[in-house]
Amino acid sequence: xxxxxxxxxxxxxxxxxxxxxxxxxxxxxxxxxxxxxxxxxxxxxxxxxxxxxxxxxxxxxxxxxxxxxxxxxxxxxxxxxxxxxxxxxxxxxxxxxxxxxxxxxxxxxxxxxxxxxxxxxxxxxxxxxxxxxxxxxxxxxxxxxxxxxxxxxxxxxxxxxxxxxxxxxxxxxxxxxxxxxxxxxxxxxxxxxxxxxxxxxxxxxxxxxxxxxxxxxxxxxxxxxxxxxxxxxxxxxxxxxxxxxxxxxxxxxxxxxxxxxxxxxxxxxxxxxxxxxxxxxxxxxxxxxx
Ligand code: NAD
Numbered sequence: 626x627x628x629x630x631x632x633x634x635x636x637x638x639x640x641x642x643x644x645x646x647x648x649x650x651x652x653x654x655x656x657x658x659x660x661x662x663x664x665x666x667x668x669x670x671x672x673x674x675x676x677x678x679x680x681x682x683x684x685x686x687x688x689x690x691x692x693x694x695x696x697x698x699x700x701x702x703x704x705x706x707x708x709x710x711x712x713x714x715x716x717x718x719x720x721x722x723x724x725x726x727x728x729x730x731x732x733x734x735x736x737x738x739x740x741x742x743x744x745x746x747x748x749x750x751x752x753x754x755x756x757x758x759x760x761x762x763x764x765x766x767x768x769x770x771x772x773x774x775x776x777x778x779x780x781x782x783x784x785x786x787x788x789x790x791x792x793x794x795x796x797x798x799x800x801x802x803x804x805x806x807x808x809x810x811x812x813x814x815x816x817x818x819x820x821x822x823x824x825x826x827x828x829x830x831x832x833x834x835x836x837x838x839x840x841x842x843x844x845x846x847x848x849x850x851x852x853x854x855x856x857x858x859x860x861x862x863x864x865x866x867x868x869x870x871x872x873x874x875x876x877x878x879x880x881x882x883x884x885x886x887x888x889x890x891x892x893x894x895x896x897x898x899x900x901x902x903x904x905x906x907x908x909x910x911x912x913x914x915x
Contacts, residue, residue, distance in 0.1 A: 627652070628766070629677035631670045631693055632711065633659045636737070637683030639745040640710070640770045644681075647769045652677065671700040679706045679766060686862070687717030694721040703729040706762040710751070712736045714866050715781045715788070716873070722755065722780035731759035734780060736787035737771065740855055748772045752790075754782030788870055791863035794831070795884040798860070798902055801831040805838055806909035815841050837903035846901035854901035861888040 626649050630641040633655040645651040645663025653664040654673040660666070667673035674680045674697040682697075684690050690713050698707065707725040709718065713736075722732035733755035743749040749771035753760055760776045767774035777786045804827070808818045819841045823833045836842030846854035853859075864885040871878040891897035891908055 626650070626678045626766075627676060629654070629667075629670075629673040629675075629680035629697070630664065630683070631655070631673055631680065631697065632683040632685075633661050633664070634683065634685075635741050636710075636744045637681075639741070640681070640683060640749075643744075643747045643770050644766060649766075649769075670697045673697075674700045676702060677705060678702075679708055679763065681766070682707075682709045682711060684709075684711045684713075686711070687713035690717055690721060694724060698725055698728055698730065701725075701728075701730055704731070706731040706733065706759055708733045708735055708763045708766070710735050710737055712787055712791075712863060712866070713784060715784045715870050718754065718784045719781040726756075726780075731756065731762050732780060733759045733763045734783040735763065735767065735774070736783050738787070738790065739771070743771070751775070752777050752783045752786040754778055754780050754784065784866075785870070788863055788867040791860070792867035792878065792881040792884070795860050795864045795867075795888060795902070796880045797829045798831045798835075798837065798905055799884050799887055801829060802837050802903070802905040802909050805906055809910065831903070835903060837906040845903065847903055847906070851901045851904035851907070853899075854903070857888060857897040857900050857902045857904060858892050860902035861885070861892050864888055 628649050628651045630653045633653050638661050641664050642662050651664045652667050652673045654667045654670045707730050718734040725732035733753050735751045735753040737749040739749040751767045751771050751774040753776050815838050835845045837847050839847045867881050868885050
């Protein structure tokens with residue numbers, strides 16, 4: 626299959642390489658000069674999209690997605706699929722999907738979970754929104770780039786699932802970190818804390834699989850000086866998307882709101898910029914009750 630791939634950064638680069646490795650003809654475009662194994666580079670997004678059966682985008686945010694969509698949708702063949710894997714606001718996802726469908730294309734919003742290692746290893750989880758026909762067209766590509774794809778509903782449903790998941794992730798990371806810092810101050814050994822919580826009702830992905838305490842639990846960014854991993858600023862981006870969506874939908878999300886405030890403070894005024902999102906733990910260690 627001929628595939629256009631636009632946005633070949635940390636995530637898009639290895640995803641495109643996996644499609645090429647599986648035997649597809651991949652034509653790529655990125656604003657930055659990049660080289661991806663097996664991918665032929667085009668001079669523009671429109672050129673990468675021309676004649677492609679599927680165009681995948683993996684871009685930083687909704688504004689950039691909208692701009693790229695304006696350029697490539699007119700260049701795409703009728704019946705081709707526009708598959709956006711970026712994490713963006715639900716409104717941008719729906720606007721772009723409507724624009725694509727109105728010009729005779731199939732459209733899927735399919736943000737991912739699994740990070741850079743999942744992109745490289747082809748083990749991402751895709752959460753997809755769009756029609757059955759659009760999902761069916763994209764699904765074989767999800768199989769190559771990932772290990773699981775869930776068709777969540779109509780356009781925007783993938784982004785809705787992604788921001789709800791990541792709102793839980795942000796909240797549980799804050800909760801896990803503040804509990805470890807409290808345990809420290811109560812004189813509890815961290816390994817004992819992990820042994821109890823990881824097998825008790827306080828267990829979570831953030832404690833069990835991504836423990837924010839160095840030397841405890843499986844290897845995680847905490848064991849690598851909190852180098853990301855999943856950067857605190859990306860966590861903040863997703864939490865802000867969740868709060869924007871909550872506002873639009875009139876949903877009460879006090880924990881999501883508090884986690885957003887904490888990550889804003891951490892990234893903008895404290896030590897969070899450039900750190901993994903689990904570096905919330907040293908943040909709490911340094912502070913007393915405010
Ligand atoms: P990145 O910054 O490494 O890659 C984005 C790429 O898009 C860059 O190479 C940039 O040059 C390119 N780009 C920007 N504007 C462009 C344009 N107009 N035309 C063509 N290319 C353009 O970011 P990333 O880590 O690959 O993340 C991409 C998306 O995936 C984001 O929406 C992010 O939230 C999401 N995501 C990231 C992770 C992660 O762990 N990094 C995990 C899940 C989801």
